[in-house]
Amino acid sequence: MLTFVILLLIMLSNDVEVNPGPLGGFFSIFHLNIRSMRNKVDYVENISNEADVICLTETHLDENIKNEDILIEGYNRDPYRKDRNSSGGGIIIYISKFIQAKPRPDLDFDNEALWLEITFPSNKLLLCVVYRQPSNNNTFWDKFHESIENAMSYTPNVVITGDVNVDFLTDHSHKIFDIMRLNGLKNVINEPTRFCATRQSLLDPILVSDSCDVYDSHVIQIDRTYSDHDGTIIFLNNLGRLQNNTTYKRMIWDYRNADFDKCNELIATFDWESIINAENSRPPPCCACVRAPCNCPPCSPPWPTYKPRRRYPHYG
Numbered sequence: 001m002l003t004f005v006i007l008l009l010i011m012l013s014n015d016v017e018v019n020p021g022p023l024g025g026f027f028s029i030f031h032l033n034i035r036s037m038r039n040k041v042d043y044v045e046n047i048s049n050e051a052d053v054i055c056l057t058e059t060h061l062d063e064n065i066k067n068e069d070i071l072i073e074g075y076n077r078d079p080y081r082k083d084r085n086s087s088g089g090g091i092i093i094y095i096s097k098f099i100q101a102k103p104r105p106d107l108d109f110d111n112e113a114l115w116l117e118i119t120f121p122s123n124k125l126l127l128c129v130v131y132r133q134p135s136n137n138n139t140f141w142d143k144f145h146e147s148i149e150n151a152m153s154y155t156p157n158v159v160i161t162g163d164v165n166v167d168f169l170t171d172h173s174h175k176i177f178d179i180m181r182l183n184g185l186k187n188v189i190n191e192p193t194r195f196c197a198t199r200q201s202l203l204d205p206i207l208v209s210d211s212c213d214v215y216d217s218h219v220i221q222i223d224r225t226y227s228d229h230d231g232t233i234i235f236l237n238n239l240g241r242l243q244n245n246t247t248y249k250r251m252i253w254d255y256r257n258a259d260f261d262k263c264n265e266l267i268a269t270f271d272w273e274s275i276i277n278a279e280n281s282r283p284p285p286c287c288a289c290v291r292a293p294c295n296c297p298p299c300s301p302p303w304p305t306y307k308p309r310r311r312y313p314h315y316g
């Protein structure tokens, strides 16, 4: 609501365009699981707030639906599409004419995942839209993880939206949360997005990397005759100040695979006196599990399974 009041004030003050594109103001991304797009284009146009990017999942389109049948005014005439078939799945992304974007098929990891590279004057953002079928298994998550790592080695500025069919309100130990932690991603949607008679769930998160300056994000209510999901929208600020492509290396440890018994044994049996009394007290090679020096061989799997990476914002 605050956003609308502020947008209204901006409009009234009359010195900023409503949709100024990437050069100023907010950059916005809208997502909705549309549950078949047929005959719903006008509705999408109405409720998507003139977002710079409109992402739809479960489009149920096939080759019989041409791009000219589903145009949205002000957006690219050839939206990015991945169709499954008329009975399920599918993704489409519309990009405002003011935005420069190109697909990044090298990052795609699933038939229903679509990465775009969006270019701003001094920065780039990678946007992934994903629809995960509930039946997809661990292979999907491994590929998802790898794809995010590849994206983040290209730019620290990453946004992932779509329907992952994990309930963020209840499935707190799901694998996706490990993937988010390891990549410094956070979800900015906190309300349910999918509604059925007996249950409300949050299946449509928006995941952002830590360099993204999130001005606002919220759920957009959808007429239930159009979809049993609500829409989501995110507004990013200060795109000129998204993190530049500077890299630094940082080692992180995969504690879930750690052998703590081995570690305890090494600590217990290490000759600590030798360090305390040593004149040249340079520590011997360190074991991953402890910050104090210990008598470990150089670390080997299953210790660090993640290579030194560009940035791990929340890990110390």
Ligand SMILES: *[C@@H]1O[C@H](CO)[C@@H](O)[C@H](O)[C@H]1NC(C)=O
Binding pocket: 042, 043, 046
């Ligand atoms: C979209 O908005 C226009 C203008 O308010 C309205 O006439 C039209 O009925 C709306 N379409 C849908 C599908 O909601």
Ligand SMILES: *[C@@H]1O[C@H](CO)[C@@H](O)[C@H](O)[C@H]1NC(C)=O
Binding pocket: 084, 085, 086, 087, 088
């Ligand atoms: C649509 O695709 C799904 C999954 O690939 C398949 O099971 C289904 O039979 C297909 N339906 C049609 C109408 O082609």
Ligand SMILES: *[C@@H]1O[C@H](CO)[C@@H](O)[C@H](O)[C@H]1NC(C)=O
Binding pocket: 137, 138, 139, 140
């Ligand atoms: C997961 O699904 C993929 C594709 O559907 C299949 O090839 C693979 O064998 C499955 N893996 C497991 C562990 O079930």
Ligand SMILES: *[C@@H]1O[C@H](CO)[C@@H](O)[C@H](O)[C@H]1NC(C)=O
Binding pocket: 124, 153, 154, 155, 245
């Ligand atoms: C960032 O730097 C990496 C490594 O130098 C390079 O491969 C990548 O293309 C750069 N990304 C952007 C967005 O310029």
Ligand SMILES: *[C@@H]1O[C@H](CO)[C@@H](O)[C@H](O)[C@H]1NC(C)=O
Binding pocket: 122, 240, 241, 244, 245
């Ligand atoms: C980011 O990098 C570009 C190209 O190297 C440079 O022109 C620009 O000033 C940098 N932006 C910031 C905020 O450091």
